[in-house]
Amino acid sequence: MTAAAAVAILRRVFGFDAFRGPQAEIIEHLNSGGDALVLMPTGGGKSLCYQVPALLRSGTAVVVSPLIALMHDQVAALTQLGVRAAFLNSTLGADEARAVEQRFVRGDLDLLYVAPERLLSERCLDLVARADLALFAIDEAHCVSQWGHDFRPEYLGLSVLHQRWPEVPRVALTATADPTTRAEILDRLALTRARVFVSSFDRPNIRYTIVDKIEPRAQLLAFIRAARTGASGIVYCLTRRKVEETAAWLAQQRVQALPYHAGMTASARASHQARFQCEDGIVIVATIAFGMGIDKPDVRYVAHLDLPKSIEGYYQETGRAGRDGQPADAWMSYGLADVVQQRRLIEMSPASEDFKRVSAAKLDALLGLCESAACRRVRLLAYFGEDSAPCGNCDTCLEPPETFDATEAAQKALSAIYRTGQRFGAAHLIAVLRGKSGDRVAKWGHDGLSVFGVGADLEENAWRSVFRQLIAGGLARVDHQAHGAIRLTEASRCVLRGEQRVQMRRLAAGRVRPVKRKEVQSPATDMSPADTDLLDRLKRWRVQEARTQSVPAYVILHDRALAEIARLRPATLAALTVVNGIGTRKLERYGAALLAIVAGTRPEAS
Ligand code: ADP
Ligand code: ZN
Numbered sequence: 001m002t003a004a005a006a007v008a009i010l011r012r013v014f015g016f017d018a019f020r021g022p023q024a025e026i027i028e029h030l031n032s033g034g035d036a037l038v039l040m041p042t043g044g045g046k047s048l049c050y051q052v053p054a055l056l057r058s059g060t061a062v063v064v065s066p067l068i069a070l071m072h073d074q075v076a077a078l079t080q081l082g083v084r085a086a087f088l089n090s091t092l093g094a095d096e097a098r099a100v101e102q103r104f105v106r107g108d109l110d111l112l113y114v115a116p117e118r119l120l121s122e123r124c125l126d127l128v129a130r131a132d133l134a135l136f137a138i139d140e141a142h143c144v145s146q147w148g149h150d151f152r153p154e155y156l157g158l159s160v161l162h163q164r165w166p167e168v169p170r171v172a173l174t175a176t177a178d179p180t181t182r183a184e185i186l187d188r189l190a191l192t193r194a195r196v197f198v199s200s201f202d203r204p205n206i207r208y209t210i211v212d213k214i215e216p217r218a219q220l221l222a223f224i225r226a227a228r229t230g231a232s233g234i235v236y237c238l239t240r241r242k243v244e245e246t247a248a249w250l251a252q253q254r255v256q257a258l259p260y261h262a263g264m265t266a267s268a269r270a271s272h273q274a275r276f277q278c279e280d281g282i283v284i285v286a287t288i289a290f291g292m293g294i295d296k297p298d299v300r301y302v303a304h305l306d307l308p309k310s311i312e313g314y315y316q317e318t319g320r321a322g323r324d325g326q327p328a329d330a331w332m333s334y335g336l337a338d339v340v341q342q343r344r345l346i347e348m349s350p351a352s353e354d355f356k357r358v359s360a361a362k363l364d365a366l367l368g369l370c371e372s373a374a375c376r377r378v379r380l381l382a383y384f385g386e387d388s389a390p391c392g393n394c395d396t397c398l399e400p401p402e403t404f405d406a407t408e409a410a411q412k413a414l415s416a417i418y419r420t421g422q423r424f425g426a427a428h429l430i431a432v433l434r435g436k437s438g439d440r441v442a443k444w445g446h447d448g449l450s451v452f453g454v455g456a457d458l459e460e461n462a463w464r465s466v467f468r469q470l471i472a473g474g475l476a477r478v479d480h481q482a483h484g485a486i487r488l489t490e491a492s493r494c495v496l497r498g499e500q501r502v503q504m505r506r507l508a509a510g511r512v513r514p515v516k517r518k519e520v521q522s523p524a525t526d527m528s529p530a531d532t533d534l535l536d537r538l539k540r541w542r543v544q545e546a547r548t549q550s551v552p553a554y555v556i557l558h559d560r561a562l563a564e565i566a567r568l569r570p571a572t573l574a575a576l577t578v579v580n581g582i583g584t585r586k587l588e589r590y591g592a593a594l595l596a597i598v599a600g601t602r603p604e605a606s
Helices: 002-014 023-031 046-056 068-080 094-106 122-130 153-164 179-188 216-227 240-252 266-278 311-318 336-348 353-371 376-383 407-419 426-434 439-443 460-472 490-496 529-549 559-568 584-599
Strands: 036-039 060-064 085-088 111-114 133-138 170-174 195-198 206-212 233-236 257-260 283-286 301-304 328-334 403-405 476-479 485-488 503-505
Touching (some): 002 023, 002 046, 002 584, 023 036, 023 046, 023 195, 036 046, 036 179, 068 085, 068 111, 085 094, 094 122, 122 153, 133 153, 206 376, 216 240, 216 301, 240 257, 240 283, 257 266, 266 529, 301 311, 311 353, 311 376, 336 353, 336 460, 353 376, 407 426, 407 460, 407 476, 407 490, 426 439, 460 503, 485 490, 529 559, 529 584
Parallel strands (some): 036 170, 060 111, 060 133, 206 328, 233 283, 233 301, 257 283, 301 328
Antiparallel strands (some): 403 503, 476 485
């Protein structure tokens, strides 16, 4: 019964054919009054899990979301579909907020999006008490985790929903899936009776690549140019300054790049974000502050110029690529300085020892991924508790890295650390190993040491890679209290004594591999010139429409829908309904215009 009604809504309102993965089961469960925890990767289709029950059940679904931009986009997209949706957050004036509140209490809303701190105010809880409730959806539920990277104290208060409205079904949703976070969500939100729905976290359309950082900018540019000129992308950097510099440099190279970070004025940030959302082919260079709440479906790549803090962070950030299911890339350049810098940030932070320990373990897991010579995806999924087989769509699968027995190199490096008194950083140690007697080496008398020049056979970059892998693997450590001096660890001694052999990845010297894209073509590339021309006209129409209505272009119709129209060339309204994402409302609203463009009788769009 529910199943048929749910599919009917999916087709009529959303214009989709079938539910994906566990969506149908989740909807059925909520609709019959159960609580749920939904773990799905970004782009997996979490929103439908509560939007469909919101339409099936009587009353309003209250959706808690910490992300204002996301609320706005969701409400815009739902309104396009003819769904009665609104939000309550700090961007509304008092009158607007009151109007929304009245609609809520009157039963005039299918969905109400609200920020957590707002929901927990006495005033808002009173409103909720007066309204008819379909369900509570708690989005980004991992924000309740104190160890997580997005902790929001307000989320801790949300267990009140259960205490006051025990009969209203609740669904918590997140794209973060490590088992600790999962347990914390269930506990802190009092979801004791909730069914847990875990989807595969795999994002098969994303290709993972992690390169040795040699000339990061040139490597990035080569990556962007390889197959992605004109595509939207996000480039993450650690600091504001680096964001500014990288964006300016990319712009000089004729990449349409815009900076985004917390130090910019609110209006500059909003304008860059709006251009990214609405125009084709903008590259945003940002600190990780950017991206929360951006759900642009056609981001073609996410590049990291600096190391994220954890696998969760990396997976969430890279997950912003390819939400539309089309081929996308996650690219990162990674080097010795990244390891040193991230370790330093943890050690020098004012946080508790417990927190530092957890952070250090998370960083180690990420370093393990970077240094891995096996499939990246297998490693990522294993971190989230999933078994899988080598994927064939990551750098190590496509071009397995060379590994070598690095025991001797490791011993030389560790001896150099020891002989120089554990007081120097990598640059000095490498100079000693390679027998470069500059001022500093001579001043310390290190040109007279037995290790002086024993490593002349390896290039400087190769030595940096050796030190990076030693530190990443815990065979040496950086002492940040002593200006970054590299020191020995317990584990170093086994290597020095010859009791442990060491395998390392060989530095892939300067290799910037142009990505082979046989099997993964963008939707436009296999089109005939006539179809491409029609697609261009459809896109121009969409841009105009988006501007007139002040909504992002994809809210009007997704790329995929436009590509289907260009290929199918529907001549009747009935034929248009076959297109993915065209439901009743969009057919009424845009059907005639789309048919006119296909027929070539709409001059202003050609
Ligand atoms: P999440 O919130 O999990 O990141 P979304 O709910 O934004 O993902 O969905 C990702 C994309 O997939 C959206 O463009 C959405 O319209 C689309 N989508 C979700 N479910 C389906 C479905 N059953 N059929 C077709 N497209 C879907
Ligand atoms: Zn792989």
